[in-house]
Amino acid sequence: MTSSISIIGAGNMGTAIAGLALAAGSEVQVVARDVTAAEAVDPAVDAAELGKPLTGDVVVLALPYPALDDVVATYGDQLAGRTVVDITNPLDFSTFDALVVPADSSAAAELAAAVPGASVVKAFNTNFAATLATGTVGDVPTTVLAAGDDADAKAALAAALDGSAVRVVDAGSLRRARELEALGFLQLTLAAGEKTAWTTGFALL
Structure with a gap:
C-alpha cells in the first residue's frame, strides 16, 4: 500500500523530507504560503497553497515553532485522525540560550493538546x-528519532520513508519529545557557535 504524506512548509527541511518520501515511493503533497515555492520542491510533488485540503495520511509540520498556532487554526479539523509530525525546536532564537516551553513539557505536547x-x-x-x-x-546512515504515544502513527511515518536513505528509530512515548527537543537545542547551539557544521550532526551507531 502506497503511503501518502502532506508536508506543510517548503523550506530546507520540508524539501529534504519531501525528497525522502518521494525516494520511498510515497505520494507527496507540499503545502506552502507561496505555491511557487511548493512547486519548486520537486516536479513530482502535489503543490498546494496554504489552506488547501490536505491529502496525506501523515502530515509533517516543517515549520518554525511560532508558526504552529497558525497551522492549528487553519487545519485543526483536518488534522484529526491523522499522524501529525512536529519537527520544531522551540528555541528562543533571540538568545539561542533557552527553550521556550516549560521544563516538564514540549512543543509536541503542546501540539497534541491543541489537536486532541x-x-x-x-x-x-x-x-x-x-x-x-x-x-x-x-559515514553512517542518518537516523530519524521518533517519539509518540501511538505506535501505529510512528509506524505510518516509518512506512512513508521506507526505502529512502534514512532509518526511523522509535524513541519512545511522546514524553521523550522533551529530551529530543533538548538534543535538538544542543545541536543547534553547537552549529550556531561554529563548533560543528550545519552539514553534520549527531549519529546513532
Missing part, C-alpha cells in the same frame, strides 16, 4: 536538512 484528535509524533528535530538530503551523518 490527531496522533502527534515528534521527529526530524534532531536532524539538519543536509543530513536528511544526503542520508548520511559522516
Whole structure:
C-alpha cells in the first residue's frame, strides 16, 4: 500500500523530507504560503497553497515553532485522525540560550493538546536538512528519532520513508519529545557557535 504524506512548509527541511518520501515511493503533497515555492520542491510533488485540503495520511509540520498556532487554526479539523509530525525546536532564537516551553513539557505536547484528535509524533528535530538530503551523518546512515504515544502513527511515518536513505528509530512515548527537543537545542547551539557544521550532526551507531 502506497503511503501518502502532506508536508506543510517548503523550506530546507520540508524539501529534504519531501525528497525522502518521494525516494520511498510515497505520494507527496507540499503545502506552502507561496505555491511557487511548493512547486519548486520537486516536479513530482502535489503543490498546494496554504489552506488547501490536505491529502496525506501523515502530515509533517516543517515549520518554525511560532508558526504552529497558525497551522492549528487553519487545519485543526483536518488534522484529526491523522499522524501529525512536529519537527520544531522551540528555541528562543533571540538568545539561542533557552527553550521556550516549560521544563516538564514540549512543543509536541503542546501540539497534541491543541489537536486532541490527531496522533502527534515528534521527529526530524534532531536532524539538519543536509543530513536528511544526503542520508548520511559522516559515514553512517542518518537516523530519524521518533517519539509518540501511538505506535501505529510512528509506524505510518516509518512506512512513508521506507526505502529512502534514512532509518526511523522509535524513541519512545511522546514524553521523550522533551529530551529530543533538548538534543535538538544542543545541536543547534553547537552549529550556531561554529563548533560543528550545519552539514553534520549527531549519529546513532
